[in-house]
Amino acid sequence: MEKFIIWLLPLPPLLSFFVILLFTNKRKALSHGIAVGAAGLSWLGSMIIFIRALGVEEFGKHFFGASINWLPTGSTWLKIGVQIDPLSAAVVFFVAWTVLAIFVYSIGYHNFGQPIGDHDVAGLPPHGATLAEHGHKHIVPSIEPMYSRFFAFISLFAFGMYTLVVSDNLLTLFVGWEIMGLCSYLLIGFWFGKPSARNAAVKAFMTTRIGDVFMLLGIAFVYSFTGSLSFSEIFKPEMLQALASTPAFFGLSAAGIIGLLLFIGTVGKSAQWPLHVWLPDAMEGPTPVSAMIHAATMVSAGVYLVIRMFPLISAGWTEGMPLNTTMSLIAFIGAFTALFAATIAVAQNDIKRVLAYSTISQLGFMIAAVGIGAYVAASFHLITHAFFKALLFLGSGSVIHGMEHGILYTGDHTDSQDMFNMGGLRKKMPITFWTFLIGGFALSGFPVLTAGFWSKDEIFAEAFGNGHLTVFVVLAMAAFLTAFYTMRQITLTFFGEPRTKAAEHASETPWTMTVPLIVLAVFAVGYGWVGIPENFPGLGGLIPNWFHEFVGGTLSKLPKAVVFSWVPLVTSLCVALGGLLFGWLVYRKVKSPKQDFLQIPVLKNKWYFDEIYNFIFIKPAFWIAERFTSLYMDQTVIDGILHSVARFSLFLGHAFRNYFDKPVINELLGDGTGNVVKASGSSLRKIQVGRIQYYMVASLAVLVIFALLYYFLLV
Amino acid sequence: MSIPLSWYLILAAALFSIGLFGVLSRKNAIAILLGVELMLNAVNINLVAFWRYLDPAKMAGQVFAIIVFAVAAAEVAVGLALIISVYRRRKTVVADEIDLMKW
Amino acid sequence: MTADQIIFLLCTLLILGSALMVVTTRKLIHAALWLVSALFGVAILYAVLQAGFLAVVQVVVYIGAIAILFIFAVMLTRKEMLDKGAQTRSNWWIPALLGLLILTGLVSLIIGQPAFGRTASEIPSGVDTLRNLGIALVSPDSFVLPFEVASVLLLAALVGAVYIASGNKE
Numbered sequence: 008m009e010k011f012i013i014w015l016l017p018l019p020p021l022l023s024f025f026v027i028l029l030f031t032n033k034r035k036a037l038s039h040g041i042a043v044g045a046a047g048l049s050w051l052g053s054m055i056i057f058i059r060a061l062g063v064e065e066f067g068k069h070f071f072g073a074s075i076n077w078l079p080t081g082s083t084w085l086k087i088g089v090q091i092d093p094l095s096a097a098v099v100f101f102v103a104w105t106v107l108a109i110f111v112y113s114i115g116y117h118n119f120g121q122p123i124g125d126h127d128v129a130g131l132p133p134h135g136a137t138l139a140e141h142g143h144k145h146i147v148p149s150i151e152p153m154y155s156r157f158f159a160f161i162s163l164f165a166f167g168m169y170t171l172v173v174s175d176n177l178l179t180l181f182v183g184w185e186i187m188g189l190c191s192y193l194l195i196g197f198w199f200g201k202p203s204a205r206n207a208a209v210k211a212f213m214t215t216r217i218g219d220v221f222m223l224l225g226i227a228f229v230y231s232f233t234g235s236l237s238f239s240e241i242f243k244p245e246m247l248q249a250l251a252s253t254p255a256f257f258g259l260s261a262a263g264i265i266g267l268l269l270f271i272g273t274v275g276k277s278a279q280w281p282l283h284v285w286l287p288d289a290m291e292g293p294t295p296v297s298a299m300i301h302a303a304t305m306v307s308a309g310v311y312l313v314i315r316m317f318p319l320i321s322a323g324w325t326e327g328m329p330l331n332t333t334m335s336l337i338a339f340i341g342a343f344t345a346l347f348a349a350t351i352a353v354a355q356n357d358i359k360r361v362l363a364y365s366t367i368s369q370l371g372f373m374i375a376a377v378g379i380g381a382y383v384a385a386s387f388h389l390i391t392h393a394f395f396k397a398l399l400f401l402g403s404g405s406v407i408h409g410m411e412h413g414i415l416y417t418g419d420h421t422d423s424q425d426m427f428n429m430g431g432l433r434k435k436m437p438i439t440f441w442t443f444l445i446g447g448f449a450l451s452g453f454p455v456l457t458a459g460f461w462s463k464d465e466i467f468a469e470a471f472g473n474g475h476l477t478v479f480v481v482l483a484m485a486a487f488l489t490a491f492y493t494m495r496q497i498t499l500t501f502f503g504e505p506r507t508k509a510a511e512h513a514s515e516t517p518w519t520m521t522v523p524l525i526v527l528a529v530f531a532v533g534y535g536w537v538g539i540p541e542n543f544p545g546l547g548g549l550i551p552n553w554f555h556e557f558v559g560g561t562l563s564k565l566p567k568a569v570v571f572s573w574v575p576l577v578t579s580l581c582v583a584l585g586g587l588l589f590g591w592l593v594y595r596k597v598k599s600p601k602q603d604f605l606q607i608p609v610l611k612n613k614w615y616f617d618e619i620y621n622f623i624f625i626k627p628a629f630w631i632a633e634r635f636t637s638l639y640m641d642q643t644v645i646d647g648i649l650h651s652v653a654r655f656s657l658f659l660g661h662a663f664r665n666y667f668d669k670p671v672i673n674e675l676l677g678d679g680t681g682n683v684v685k686a687s688g689s690s691l692r693k694i695q696v697g698r699i700q701y702y703m704v705a706s707l708a709v710l711v712i713f714a715l716l717y718y719f720l721l722v
Numbered sequence: 723m724s725i726p727l728s729w730y731l732i733l734a735a736a737l738f739s740i741g742l743f744g745v746l747s748r749k750n751a752i753a754i755l756l757g758v759e760l761m762l763n764a765v766n767i768n769l770v771a772f773w774r775y776l777d778p779a780k781m782a783g784q785v786f787a788i789i790v791f792a793v794a795a796a797e798v799a800v801g802l803a804l805i806i807s808v809y810r811r812r813k814t815v816v817a818d819e820i821d822l823m824k825w
Numbered sequence: 826m827t828a829d830q831i832i833f834l835l836c837t838l839l840i841l842g843s844a845l846m847v848v849t850t851r852k853l854i855h856a857a858l859w860l861v862s863a864l865f866g867v868a869i870l871y872a873v874l875q876a877g878f879l880a881v882v883q884v885v886v887y888i889g890a891i892a893i894l895f896i897f898a899v900m901l902t903r904k905e906m907l908d909k910g911a912q913t914r915s916n917w918w919i920p921a922l923l924g925l926l927i928l929t930g931l932v933s934l935i936i937g938q939p940a941f942g943r944t945a946s947e948i949p950s951g952v953d954t955l956r957n958l959g960i961a962l963v964s965p966d967s968f969v970l971p972f973e974v975a976s977v978l979l980l981a982a983l984v985g986a987v988y989i990a991s992g993n994k995e
Binding site: 724725726727728729730731732733735736737738739740741742743744745746747748749750752753755756757759760763766767770771773774775778779781782784785787788789791792793794795796797798799800802803804805806807809815818 | 827829830833837840841844845847848853856857860863864867870871874875876878879882883886887890891894895897898899901902912913914917919920921923924925927928931932935936938941942943944945946948949952954957958960961962967968971972975976978979981982983985986987989990
């Protein structure tokens with residue numbers, strides 16, 4: 008029964024995509040109804056699966072799964088199928104909730120129920136409609152022109168994520184991965200009328216593609232080594248042993264190389280350094296898209312992959328050993344990215360950009376956790392982050408919406424996303440304020456009450472407890488900066504007085520937007536409590552550490568809980584509370600960017616990485632395309648060859664014409680024959696003298712001659 | 723009759739040659755026709771001689787000769803009419819000057 | 826030499842002499858008259874050959890019509906050719922040579938045939954040549970068709986000559 012439902016989980020969003028695209032594109036209410044209904048069906052299925060999974064003893068060993076023989080390969084079959092083991096059960100739980108919340112949120116975000124805009128065109132964001140009621144005109148937000156298309160695309164996105172989560176083999180995982188890549192392109196470039204959106208979509212696709220190429224190499228390597236792509240086959244102890252002990256390239260074992268290649272896919276998809284450049288630009292898409300991509304689904308998929316592949320990455324490693332090369336690299340990239348992105352986030356003024364860099368930074372945390380072998384901590388942070396980051400993004404979308412309302416009301420053309428145009432919004436948008444505050448505190452790791460604290464604290468504990476002190480220090484610094492910029496964001500947006508007229512007239516958003524915020528806030532608070540470590544002072548042991556037992560059971564050997572130490576706990580409390588306090592103190596007083604001492608150009612310009620990549624990769628690529636291939640090779644060489652062939656043919660044609668056709672055939676044969684005939688005619692015609700006696704003499708002479716000949720020769 | 727046939731034939735041959743010479747060498751068109759008449763008479767002599775010497779009972783020879791008479795008469799009539807007509811146009815009866823059909 | 830042969834030889838002299846005069850004399854009217862003489866000689870020959878009808882026809886048609894016609898034509902075209910200058914073309918020796926060659930050839934052919942040396946046999950009595958000629962000319966299983974065609978020919982010649990010689994239709 009469970010197997011049946013698992014197969015069906017990705018299906019409703021896929022059907023919703025096709026139905027909306029093909030049939031209900033013109034009917035907005037029906038489209039969102041189908042989309043939300045599909046998300047709801049998948050949510051229902053996911054809940055059923057999850058609850059059933061909870062009831063199974065030793066779920067890690069007796070997980071739900073089913074597969075079919077799909078591709079005949081000689082004497083064996085390539086199997087594909089579905090599987091829900093503890094890790095994917097927990098992941099499918101948060102995916103279902105966040106997807107449903109985002110779908111419902113999108114109804115309100117795209118202004119369902121509002122009139123059609125004055126000069127709205129498909130491809131550009133809506134600009135408001137003029138309503139004339141009782142005397143005076145005012146402009147209200149207008150409905151998105153491409154409303155149904157949006158729901159079709161996010162349905163496809165949900166399908167991709169569900170496929171990825173329920174798959175039991177690398178092939179269908181990759182299928183879901185790529186579908187999400189496509190949808191990120193479609194959705195980031197949703198407002199295709201804006202050149203910035205188009206460029207951002209291409210950038211996102213290209214950058215993740217680079218990661219995908221390496222991931223595909225990794226998958227190919229897996230298949231060629233093990234002959235299968237199913238997780239259950241790959242993670243068999245004997246297989247892992249073989250993978251770990253077979254040497255491959257660059258001094259790594261086969262497992263190491265495969266892990267590295269697959270990790271590069273994650274670097275692309277989860278926007279780690281150096282492939283992080285696409286994620287901030289992806290803010291060009293509508294906010295639900297940002298929430299979907301950067302919290303709930305796409306970037307989580309990258310981390311999910313690397314967590315899923317943990318047995319492979321850590322093949323040959325056990326707790327207490329020094330990390331193998333792949334794991335060290337992963338930990339380095341993760342930690343570096345966490346700090347790097349946090350430094351950029353403190354200098355951003357756009358409310359969504361801050362969250363984008365925050366996402367990159369938090370993903371760095373998770374990846375660093377996997378790198379140091381903290382399997383459970385990484386999964387825990389993945390799930391809590393999904394909840395509070397989705398909450399924060401949707402909250403920022405709500406803020407932007409409120410600001411838009413104010414802009415339309417006052418007729419200003421201020422940037423609705425610039426935090427320095429906001430201020431004092433806590434009075435105008437209370438629900439948004441409180442939920443955003445909960446999300447921000449969760450992100451910062453506010454102690455006990457928020458989920459983020461528990462998951463982040465666990466990462467610190469693992470890092471410190473297993474002796475990875477560099478990682479510990481770097482992550483601590485990143486956590487401090489995280490708390491700092493989060494509080495900066497909240498202070499600038501919600502506290503103080505409104506800094507522009509638009510902010511004065513901002514208003515709360517409709518229930519379709521605020522209810523998902525509330526739901527996600529509940530999880531952002533409560534989810535942390537399912538993973539309280541047993542040996543935590545005071546609170547530990549009150550609630551069993553369900554998460555550790557459940558998700559840890561996915562591995563063949565349950566990971567040991569780390570030994571408690573005060574150092575990571577105190578550090579995490581200090582950085583979180585200290586960062587929050589410091590941020591509030593500084594930014595209470597700051598009213599404009601000039602007063603903000605952190606507007607350092609290097610940080611504001613993202614450490615100039617975009618410019619560096621442009622110089623190293625983009626410009627040469629364009630040079631190769633435009634000058635080398637197009638101009639030198641194509642136009643000069645190839646066209647040159649063609650032109651010289653043409654010129655040669657022309658030359659041959661002329662030569663034939665002038666040296667053979669005209670003189671020989673025309674003059675010699677044609678005219679020559681004519682001239683010969685003419686000459687012979689004009690000389691022979693002289694015989695026709697016109698005088699009869701002449702003719703008679705001639706004929707008689709011939710007769711006589713013939714007679715003589717006849718007589719003398721024959722007789 | 724003691725005249726051998728060959729005598730008549732030789733006579734006819736001589737007459738024919740003389741007529742031929744006249745046709746080919748005289749300038750005046752009418753003189754040419756005179757030569758033609760001599761040739762026709764030579765033919766007639768041949769015909770009648772052969773009739774008399776081979777089979778006088780059959781009349782084919784004489785009939786042929788009569789037909790030749792008729793033809794000669796017709797030909798002379800038309801020929802002279804032509805010469806007169808040409809004379810009227812071109813004011814000449816010299817055969818060499820009637821050469822419109824030359825090249 | 827029998828009487829026939831003498832007559833024949835005299836006739837030959839007449840004919841050939843007249844013919845030579847026809848083709849060589851300067852004055853055209855003389856040529857016409859010499860033609861009359863030659864034709865007359867031919868008539869005598871016919872009579873010797875016991876083709877009496879043909880002799881009379883020769884005189885009546887040839888001399889009486891054709892030769893007269895020649896004389897008329899000479900008269901009508903007299904102004905131009907005033908019988909001055911040479912009457913034969915300048916290269917008359919070619920036709921002469923040709924004529925001699927043809928004569929030689931014919932004579933050699935005639936002499937070479939022994940069958941031509943025979944003399945005439947008597948006409949069987951009871952064969953009326955004249956009567957036979959008349960019947961032959963009009964008898965349907967004999968020569969009536971050429972006879973009629975010849976009369977048509979004469980008609981055509983008549984019409985044609987009249988038409989050509991009329992000339993005043995401009």
